Amino acid sequence: MTGSQPLVVHITGARPNFPKAAPVIAALAEHPVRQLLVHTGQHYDERMSEVFFRQLGLPEPDVNLGVGSGPHGAQTAATIVGLEELFTAERPDLVVVYGDVNSTVAAALVASKMGIPLAHVEAGLRSFDMTMPEEINRLVTDRLSDLLLVTSPDAIAHLGNEGVHPDKIHLVGNPMIDTLLRHLDALDTAAVADSVGLDRTEPYLVATLHRPGNVDDPADVAELVRAVHAVADQVRVVIPLHPRGRGRLEQAGFMDHDNLLVIDPLGYVEFLGLVRGAAAVVTDSGGVQEETTVMGVPCLTLRPNTERPVTITHGTNQLITRASLPAAVADVLAAGPAEPGTTPVPPLWDGHAGPRIAAVLAASLGV
Structure with missing residues (x-):
């Protein structure tokens, strides 16, 4: 890879992020970009993070901030400090965040303030329950994102109601389901x-x-x-x-x-x-x-x-x-159990969300 290739930085921090990120990173490897994987260390227990990297075939993180557990403010602040230093040193062309954890909103704040384009995988989900810290993280991250990659049609409606321009929204399916279907035979x-x-x-x-x-x-x-x-x-x-x-x-x-x-x-x-x-x-x-x-x-x-x-x-x-x-x-x-195949599955939850997301990211970078 050459230095002329655009740099994409993926931010993961907690157990739910890893099965979402794995298919995106794998699919984006087929495009002419450099990738950097950051683990903020929001989940610090080996069973809660490192084992996921091994089982999902994720590369070892290039950077581990080691933030650890703690109150929302302290955890988010430590992540912001670490990512600001990293983005200053590396200057990504695109930052990709996943889900709704504190690492996600911290990365969104840093990228936005530094003028770095931001993509949010799993955008537009809403519980409308402002007592949930995750709901606040979703709202802030989506407001700051340049690419909103959604898993279901209801998310498109939520973002539209919030005034997000349709050109920013992409229905891509659910990358976590890519990971599930890939491992189904191994369960x-x-x-x-x-x-x-x-x-x-x-x-x-x-x-x-x-x-x-x-x-x-x-x-x-x-x-x-x-x-x-x-x-x-x-x-x-x-x-x-x-x-x-x-x-x-x-x-x-x-x-x-x-x-x-x-x-x-x-x-x-x-x-x-x-x-x-x-x-x-x-x-x-x-x-x-x-x-x-x-x-x-x-x-x-x-x-x-x-x-x-x-x-x-x-x-x-x-x-x-x-x-x-x-x-x-x-x-x-x-x-009793339902007959196999009788339960409806949401549209585009077909195991190919990763390539669809990678195509949107690559197009945004002009590669």
């Missing part, structure tokens, strides 16, 4: 079930719970514990427990149920292997709503809203409350 449900100590003859649920609305307030935590225990009265529940909120859940007696299996966070392939074999998933995560949609696994989202409504209209997802969770699980168990 070994039996192996991961054995490794975590599940009885494969019995149905099980997978739960992922870490959002502030569920695990920050003691009253919410107490209600969540009661609801999940009522679910565990019906079926085995496996929970790869996120570090966020773990202490509060433990103090509230979350682990005190014989049918609840709490495990450490899993790698990408292992986690999706576990999900693929589940009777259902209970989650407050964003990406899991999308992955279950494509795999046809019933998803019960424990939130009052979702920025991914396409997973409800074209998938297996439904919004539930803590109070309605036990009954919703009973209904899913009674209904």
Whole structure:
């Protein structure tokens, strides 16, 4: 590669970013550009980041800022300082950010203030819940972006309503689904079930719970514990427990149920292997709503809203409350698994979002 080739800098910082970035980086390698991969280190646990790089075939990060955990302000500020130094030294021709984490909005602020073009992968998603830090990150990042790469038609409508010029918006599909489809044959449900100590003859649920609305307030935590225990009265529940909120859940007696299996966070392939074999998933995560949609696994989202409504209209997802969770699980168990191929999948969630995104980025650079 020569120095005359434009430089594209990809910013990743947390576990959800990596499966989105991998197909874009791979596809962009087919174009005459230089690429620099930055890991801000927002997720610093090996199980939460480095294992993803290995499993997804991502190159080792060229730069790791080592920001680590902390309050939103401190984490975002440390990322801004590190990226400003990096962009001053390297002067990218284009910065690409993913999703809605603090690293994303930090990079958007730095690139915008330095006059560097910015592309946002997964633009336009809206929960309309301003109590979610991620919603603020989405709004700010989209406002500052020059290229808005959207995963679903509803995102186009949101951006249009916010006054974004149509020329900036590109419906490209979902690169995270590229990664899922690429690894689908490698998802070994039996192996991961054995490794975590599940009885494969019995149905099980997978739960992922870490959002502030569920695990920050003691009253919410107490209600969540009661609801999940009522679910565990019906079926085995496996929970790869996120570090966020773990202490509060433990103090509230979350682990005190014989049918609840709490495990450490899993790698990408292992986690999706576990999900693929589940009777259902209970989650407050964003990406899991999308992955279950494509795999046809019933998803019960424990939130009052979702920025991914396409997973409800074209998938297996439904919004539930803590109070309605036990009954919703009973209904899913009674209904049994859907016939393969009967669940609608959103448009362009076909495994080719990475090349579409790369083509838009390359065209913007004139290569």
